[in-house]
Amino acid sequence: MRILVIEDEPGIARFLKDGLEEEYFAVDLAFDGKNGLDMALLNEYDLLIVDWMIPGISGIEVCRQVRKSGIDVPLIFLTAKDALDDIVFGLDAGASDYIRKPFAFEELLARIRVQLRRNNPAGDQLTAGRLSVNPVTHQVLCGTGEIMLTPKEFSLLEYLVRNKEKVCTRSRIIEHVWDIHFDSDTSVIDVYINFLRKKLDQAGCGNIIQTIRGVGYIIRES
Amino acid sequence: MPGMKKKTRPAGEPAGSVQEKHSLSLRSRIALYYTIATALLLALVFTLVFFTVERVVYSHFDDELDREVSEIIEEQPRRALDSWNFDHSDDDSRKGERDDHDHDHRKTDGEKVRDDDDEEFIQLVGRDGKIIARSANLAGDTLPFQAGRKEKSYRLAEAGRLAVRQIQVPLTDPEGRVEGYLLAAVPVRDAVTILGDLKQVLLASYPAIILILFTLTRVIAGRSIRPVEEVIAAAEKITRENLDSRIPLPRNHDELRRLSVTINSLLERLQDAFQREKQFTSDASHELKTPLASLRGTLEVLVRKPREREHYEERILFCLKELDRMTRLIDQLLMLARHESRGMTPCMEPVDLALHIREAIGRMQSGAGRKNIPISFHGPQSCMVSADPAMLDMIFENILSNALKYSPPDSSVAVTLSGSSGPLLCTIADNGMGIPEEKLSRIFERFYRVDESRSSGTGGSGLGLAIVKKLADLQHITVSVKSRPDSGTTVELRFPGT
Numbered sequence: 001m002r003i004l005v006i007e008d009e010p011g012i013a014r015f016l017k018d019g020l021e022e023e024y025f026a027v028d029l030a031f032d033g034k035n036g037l038d039m040a041l042l043n044e045y046d047l048l049i050v051d052w053m054i055p056g057i058s059g060i061e062v063c064r065q066v067r068k069s070g071i072d073v074p075l076i077f078l079t080a081k082d083a084l085d086d087i088v089f090g091l092d093a094g095a096s097d098y099i100r101k102p103f104a105f106e107e108l109l110a111r112i113r114v115q116l117r118r119n120n121p122a123g124d125q126l127t128a129g130r131l132s133v134n135p136v137t138h139q140v141l142c143g144t145g146e147i148m149l150t151p152k153e154f155s156l157l158e159y160l161v162r163n164k165e166k167v168c169t170r171s172r173i174i175e176h177v178w179d180i181h182f183d184s185d186t187s188v189i190d191v192y193i194n195f196l197r198k199k200l201d202q203a204g205c206g207n208i209i210q211t212i213r214g215v216g217y218i219i220r221e222s
Numbered sequence: 223m224p225g226m227k228k229k230t231r232p233a234g235e236p237a238g239s240v241q242e243k244h245s246l247s248l249r250s251r252i253a254l255y256y257t258i259a260t261a262l263l264l265a266l267v268f269t270l271v272f273f274t275v276e277r278v279v280y281s282h283f284d285d286e287l288d289r290e291v292s293e294i295i296e297e298q299p300r301r302a303l304d305s306w307n308f309d310h311s312d313d314d315s316r317k318g319e320r321d322d323h324d325h326d327h328r329k330t331d332g333e334k335v336r337d338d339d340d341e342e343f344i345q346l347v348g349r350d351g352k353i354i355a356r357s358a359n360l361a362g363d364t365l366p367f368q369a370g371r372k373e374k375s376y377r378l379a380e381a382g383r384l385a386v387r388q389i390q391v392p393l394t395d396p397e398g399r400v401e402g403y404l405l406a407a408v409p410v411r412d413a414v415t416i417l418g419d420l421k422q423v424l425l426a427s428y429p430a431i432i433l434i435l436f437t438l439t440r441v442i443a444g445r446s447i448r449p450v451e452e453v454i455a456a457a458e459k460i461t462r463e464n465l466d467s468r469i470p471l472p473r474n475h476d477e478l479r480r481l482s483v484t485i486n487s488l489l490e491r492l493q494d495a496f497q498r499e500k501q502f503t504s505d506a507s508h509e510l511k512t513p514l515a516s517l518r519g520t521l522e523v524l525v526r527k528p529r530e531r532e533h534y535e536e537r538i539l540f541c542l543k544e545l546d547r548m549t550r551l552i553d554q555l556l557m558l559a560r561h562e563s564r565g566m567t568p569c570m571e572p573v574d575l576a577l578h579i580r581e582a583i584g585r586m587q588s589g590a591g592r593k594n595i596p597i598s599f600h601g602p603q604s605c606m607v608s609a610d611p612a613m614l615d616m617i618f619e620n621i622l623s624n625a626l627k628y629s630p631p632d633s634s635v636a637v638t639l640s641g642s643s644g645p646l647l648c649t650i651a652d653n654g655m656g657i658p659e660e661k662l663s664r665i666f667e668r669f670y671r672v673d674e675s676r677s678s679g680t681g682g683s684g685l686g687l688a689i690v691k692k693l694a695d696l697q698h699i700t701v702s703v704k705s706r707p708d709s710g711t712t713v714e715l716r717f718p719g720t
Contacts, residue, residue, distance in 0.1 A: 011516030011544060019523035053508065080508040080515065083500070101515035105522040 001116060001135075001155065002026040002176045004043070006036030006062060007051040007078065012101075016049065019105050024138060024151045024158070025112075026179040033057030040066050040073075044175045047115055048075040049108075052090065060093045067094035074115030078103075126161045128219045131205050133161045142203035149199065152177070156192050160209060160219045169216040193217060249447055253440035261432050268424045275420060279413045280387060284376050287389040290342055291406050295393075343381055345405040354402060365405045372400070381407055385414050449478045457485060465493040498667065505669030509551055509683050513544045520544075554685040558668060561692045568610035568696045575614070575646065575717070576605040579637055582618035586626065595629050597622065601639030607646060607717050613693040620686040621650050621713050628654035628711070646717040656707040665703060666691040 003025050007013040010031075017027045028043070030036030033056035040048055040062065048066065052059040059077055066075065077090050080101040087098055097111050113124060113136060126133040132141045138154055140147040149157065155177045160168055170186040182188075197209055210218050246254065345356040345365045353364060363382035368375070371390060379388040386407035392400045449472055456469040468489060469482045524537050576599075583597045625635045633653040641647040657665060657672050664670045669684040694701045700716040 009512055009516055011540060012512070012519060015516070015519040015523045019519070019526065022523070022527060078515075080511040081504050083504055086504075101511045102518045103515065105519055105526075 001046040001158065002028070002043075002179065003047045003049060003112070004028045004030065004036065004040055004045045005049045006030045006033065006040075006054060006059065007049070008032060008054045009051070012051070012078075015105075016108075020112075021151075023109060024135075024155045026155065026177055028180045031055075033059065033062050037062045037065050039180070040071070041069055043180065044172065045073055046176060047112060048073055049112075050075060050077050050095075052077055052079040052081065052086070060090060063090070063093045063095050074118065076108075076111055076115065126158065128161045128164045129205070129208055129221050131161065131200070131208060133158050142200065142205040145203050147199050147203045147205075149196070153192055153196050153199070156189070157196055160217060164219045164221065167212050167216055167218045173216060189217075248450075249440055249443040252443040252447075253436050256439045256443075257432060257436040260435055264428065264431060268428060272417075272421060272424060276417055279417065280376070280378075280410075283387040283408055283410060283413070284389065286408060287376070287387065287406050290344075291389055291391050291404055294344065294404065294406070295391075341409060343386065343405075343407040345407075347403045347405060349400055349402055365407050367403065367405060371403070378410070379407065381409075384409050385411055387413075450481075453478065453482055453485070460489065462496075465489060465496060502668055505671075505684065506555065509669065510548065513548045513551075517541050517544050551683050551685070554683065554689060558685065558689060558692060561696070568613055568693075570608050570610055570697065572606050573609045573611050573614060574604050575607045575609070575648070576601055576603060576639055578611065578614050579618060579639065579648070582615060582622060583637065586619065586622045594631070595626055595633060595635060597625075597635045597637060599637045599639075601637075601648075605639060605646065609697050609699070609717070610693075613697060617690050617693050617699075617715070618650075620690045621715075624686055625650055625652035625654065625711070625713075628652065630654065648715040648717070649712055650715075651710060651712040653710040656709055656711055657703070657705040658707050659705075662703060662705060666701075 001024075003020055005013060005016045005020075005027060007016065007029070008031050013029050013031065017029055020027045028039060028045075030039050031054075033054045035056070036050065036054070037057055050059045050062055054062075057065075063075055063077070066073065074096045075094065076097045076099060077095045078099055078101055079086060079090065081087075090098055096115055099108055099111055116135070117124060124134060124136050126135065130143050133154075134140075135158055138149075138151075140149055140154065140157065156173070159173060159176050170189055173189050174182065174186055178188075193209060193211075197207065200206070200208060208219055210220060212218055341359055343357055343360045343365060345360065345367075346354040347367045348354050351367055351369050356364070360381060363384075365381050365386070365388055366379045368377075368390060372392060374389065374391050376387065376389050379386055381388075387410045388405060388407035391404045391406075393402050393404055395401050452472075453469055460467055460469075468486045471482050471486075472479050520537055520541055524534065579601070580599055583599055587597060622635065622637075629635060629652045635650065635652045637648070637650050639646065639648050661672050665672065665687050668688040670688075671684040691701055694715065698718045700714075702714045702716075703711060704714070705711040
C-alpha cells in the first residue's frame with residue numbers, strides 16, 4: 001500500500017514516513033502543495049495524508065484538485081486548527097477523514113485502516129483460498145500455520161491478495177508496493193515473487209500466485 | 223396622580239433596576255414626565271385664571287365702593303361724626319323699621335339716588351369701634367369692623383348672612399387724627415356664585431384633562447418610539463453566529479438613523495475583534511500543536527520497535543530542539559499576555575542608543591548557525607535617548623533576526639541612525655523578499671505571518687513584530703515598516719524627541 005504524505009513540518013513528515021514504513025506502507029513525502037498535487041495526480045496512491053496549512057497550494061485546494069481529476073483515493077487531512085468550521089469545510093471539500101494534531105500514531109493507523117477497508121467488506125482480514133493476510137498484525141496464515149515474511153514480501157502479497165482475481169501489472173505493483181525513490185526496475189518484482197512462492201510452498205499453500213507472462217501476476221481463489 | 227407617581231423610580235436608585243418587573247416602559251415614562259410637567263403648568267394657569275377673574279370682579283366692586291364712599295364724604299359737612307346722616311340712617315331705637323326692606327327707596331331725604339338692586343350698606347364707626355350710624359338696609363346687622371387700620375382697605379365680609387364686599391375708610395380731622403371709620407359694602411352674591419362655579423369647573427376639569435393628556439401622550443410616545451422597537455428587534459436577532467448582519471437603516475436622517483449607524487459600526491468593530499480573536503486562537507493553536515504533534519509522533523514511532531543507539535540519540539536531540547521552539551514560543555506568548563494584562567511599565571533611563579545597536583548587531587552576528595549576512599551600522603558614535611535598555615535590546619534583536627531570516631544569502635542588512643537635530647530615526651533595511659503591500663498593515667498582529675501556510679522553515683512564529691510593537695509603544699517609539707516585494711523591507715524606529 002502506497003501512501004503520499006503532504007506535510008511541510010519536517011518533524012511530522014519524518015515520523016510519519018518512519019512509522020508508516022514500519023507498518024509496511026510505501027511512503028512518499030511532499031513538502032508543499034504544488035509538489036504534493038503533482039505527485040498525487042501523477043502516481044497512483046492508495047491513500048493521501050494532507051496537512052491543511054502547507055506552502056504553495058493549500059491542503060484544501062490539493063483535495064479539490066485531486067477530486068476534480070476524478071481520483072477517488074481516500075484522503076485524510078491533518079489539522080492543527082480545532083475550529084469546527086475548518087473541519088466541516090475540509091470534509092465538504094472532499095476529504096474522507098481528518099485527524100487533529102497532536103494525534104496518537106495508533107489512531108492515525110486505525111483511521112488509515114478504516115479508509116483502506118472501504119473496498120473490502122470483509123473487514124481487515126484478507127483471504128485467498130487457504131491463505132489469510134492480516135494487515136493490522138502483519139500475520140500471514142496458510143490454514144493455521146503462520147508464514148514469516150519480510151515487510152516487502154508482505155506488502156507484495158497484501159497487494160496481490162487485495163486485488164485477487166485481477167491481473168496486477170508489473171508497473172502497478174511497482175507503484176503500489178515500492179515508494180517513489182525506487183528506480184522502476186521491475187525485475188525486482190520477480191525476485192520477491194520467487195521468495196514469496198518459496199515460503200508459500202513450504203507452508204503448503206501451493207502455487208497460488210500465477211504469472212501472466214509479459215503482463216504481471218494474479219492470485220486466484222481456486 | 224399619586225398612584226402613578228409611586229411607580230416611578232426614585233432618583234437615587236441604580237439604573238439596573240430599570241430591569242425590574244415594575245419599572246415603567248420608556249413610553250410610559252415619557253408620558254408620565256410630560257403629564258407631570260403639564261399638570262404643574264396647568265395648575266399654575268388655572269390658579270392664575272381664577273385669581274385674575276376674582277381680582278377683576280372685585281376691583282369692579284371696589285371701584286364702585288370707592289366712588290360711593292367719596293360721594294358720601296363730599297356730601298357730609300365738616301362736622302362731628304355724630305351728626306353724619308346717611309339718608310335713611312337710623313339708630314338702634316328705630317326698631318319699627320328694621321324689618322322693612324322696601325322702604326329705603328322711599329326715604330329719599332338725602333341727595334342720593336339709588337337703584338333697587340344697587341343695594342349698598344353704609345356704617346359709620348367711631349375710633350373705639352362703636353357704631354355711630356348705619357344705613358337702614360342693614361336692618362340691625364353690622365358690618366364687621368377692623369380696628370387700628372390707618373388706611374383704606376377692602377375685604378370680603380358678611381353682613382348678617384349676606385356676603386358683601388366691604389370698604390373701610392378712616393376719617394380724619396384736619397389735624398390728621400383718626401376720628402372714626404366709614405364702612406361701605408355691596409352684596410356680592412352673584413359674583414361669589416360665579417367664582418364658585420368657575421372654581422368647580424376648573425377643579426373638576428383639571429384631573430380629567432391630566433388623565434386624557436397622559437393617555438394621549440402615551441399613545442403618541444408609543445408611536446414615536448416604535449422605530450426604536452424595530453431597531454431593538456433587529457439588534458436582538460444579531461448573535462455571535464451572525465455578527466455580519468446589520469441593522470437596516472431607517473429612511474429618515476434622524477437620531478434613530480444615527481443610533482443605527484452607531485450600532486452598526488459597533489458591530490463592525492465587534493466582528494473585527496471577534497475575527498482577530500478567532501484568528502489568534504487558531505494561530506496560537508497551530509503554533510503550539512504543531513511542535514507537540516511532531517514531538518508526540520516522533521516519540522511514539524520511536525518506542526514502537528527497538529532501535530540503534532544512534533537512532534535514539536538523533537531523535538531525542540530532534541525532540542529537544544522542538545521543545546526549545548515551544549519554550550521560546552510560550553515565553554513570547556506570556557510576555558505579550560503580561561503586557562496586555564497589566565501594562566508593564568518600562569524603566570526609562572538615559573541609554574546610549576548607538577552602543578545598544580552595535581551590541582545587538584554583535585550578538586546577532588556571533589550567534590551560532592547564523593546565515594553569513596553582514597550587518598552594517600552608520601551613525602554617531604554615541605547617541606543618548608531615554609528608554610528601557612532591556613526592552614530596547616529585545617526590539618533590536620527581533621527586528622534584526624527578522625531581517626536576517628528573510629534575507630537571501632550574500633545580501634546585507636544596513637542599520638542607520640540619523641536625525642541629530644529633531645527626533646531620532648533608526649532604520650533597519652534588508653534586501654529580503656519584502657512584504658506585499660496588502661499585508662503590511664497586519665504584520666504587527668500577533669501570530670500574523672506573511673506566509674499563510676505558517677511554514678516553520680524560517681523558524682518564526684509571527685510574534686516577533688507584535689512584541690516589537692508592544693515594547694515600542696510602551697516607550698513611545700513609533701515603528702513603521704516600508705517594503706517592496708523582492709527588493710527588501712525597511713523598518714523605521716522614531717524615538718520621541720528629548
